[in-house]
Amino acid sequence: MPPETVLYTHLTPAEFRARLAAAPIAYLPLGTLEWHGEHLPYGSDGLQSQGFFVELARRAGGIVLPMLFLGPDIHEDIDGLPYYGMDVFGFEKGAHQQLEGSAYWVDDALFGALLEAILARLARTGFKIVVAHGHGPSTKFFAEHSAVWSERFGLKLLICWDEVHGDAQTGLMTDHAAANETSLMLALHPDLVRMDALPVDPQVWPRAIMGPDPRVHASPEAGREIIHKNVDWLEGVLRQLLRELKP
Numbered sequence: 001m002p003p004e005t006v007l008y009t010h011l012t013p014a015e016f017r018a019r020l021a022a023a024p025i026a027y028l029p030l031g032t033l034e035w036h037g038e039h040l041p042y043g044s045d046g047l048q049s050q051g052f053f054v055e056l057a058r059r060a061g062g063i064v065l066p067m068l069f070l071g072p073d074i075h076e077d078i079d080g081l082p083y084y085g086m087d088v089f090g091f092e093k094g095a096h097q098q099l100e101g102s103a104y105w106v107d108d109a110l111f112g113a114l115l116e117a118i119l120a121r122l123a124r125t126g127f128k129i130v131v132a133h134g135h136g137p138s139t140k141f142f143a144e145h146s147a148v149w150s151e152r153f154g155l156k157l158l159i160c161w162d163e164v165h166g167d168a169q170t171g172l173m174t175d176h177a178a179a180n181e182t183s184l185m186l187a188l189h190p191d192l193v194r195m196d197a198l199p200v201d202p203q204v205w206p207r208a209i210m211g212p213d214p215r216v217h218a219s220p221e222a223g224r225e226i227i228h229k230n231v232d233w234l235e236g237v238l239r240q241l242l243r244e245l246k247p
């Protein structure tokens with residue numbers, strides 16, 4: 001039997017009706033088109049969260065939305081040029097660079113309006129729970145607005161971090177193109193990872209990545225363990241929420 005179809009884009013009406021009735025959960029991968037080191041593709045944030053959500057949806061039910069590729073981040077105009085996220089964070093102070101290929105940044109107002117439109121459409125369609133996760137600043141933005149949006153749209157809103165499950169090693173997407181994200185990509189999309197594009201010399205730090213060294217600490221096994229731990233945890237949380245929804 002082929003694997004269960006959980007992608008919204010791939011469902012026919014009969015499949016959609018059945019999945020929504022069984023578990024009215026939508027999963028929103030908060031992606032980017034963002035520099036993720038020489039070794040990972042630009043869509044890494046969306047690919048990791050979407051890949052994780054596909055596994056979670058097969059266990060807990062629900063439907064996985066297409067990945068976004070626009071998101072907020074720290075933003076600075078320096079000498080009239082815009083820099084964001086790792087352009088600034090990824091370098092020593094004052095040595096900022098516009099990292100080639102990063103094309104995701106939008107301001108908070110636009111990102112908020114985009115998420116509000118998505119949540120309004122999902123509520124109208126009959127979803128009761130929305131889980132969003134991915135790019136760090138997008139995920140934090142979603143979490144910060146969850147209380148207000150939950151009230152406004154009548155939805156339960158979740159991200160995949162909490163105090164227990166957000167730690168650097170076992171949390172989902174907790175660094176930038178370092179051991180955690182690279183492990184997840186090695187587990188989900190090994191064909192898209194080029195470990196040999198990173199500097200061979202261990203004394204040379206890979207350009208604009210942040211977190212534990214992926215050359216030393218990343219592996220597909222570590223990625224699978226992160227996925228399994230978080231699927232187990234969130235499956236329990238979602239099944240409890242579904243029970244509470246039933247009248």
Ligand SMILES: [Zn+2]
Binds near residue numbers: 036173176
């Ligand atoms: Zn990332």
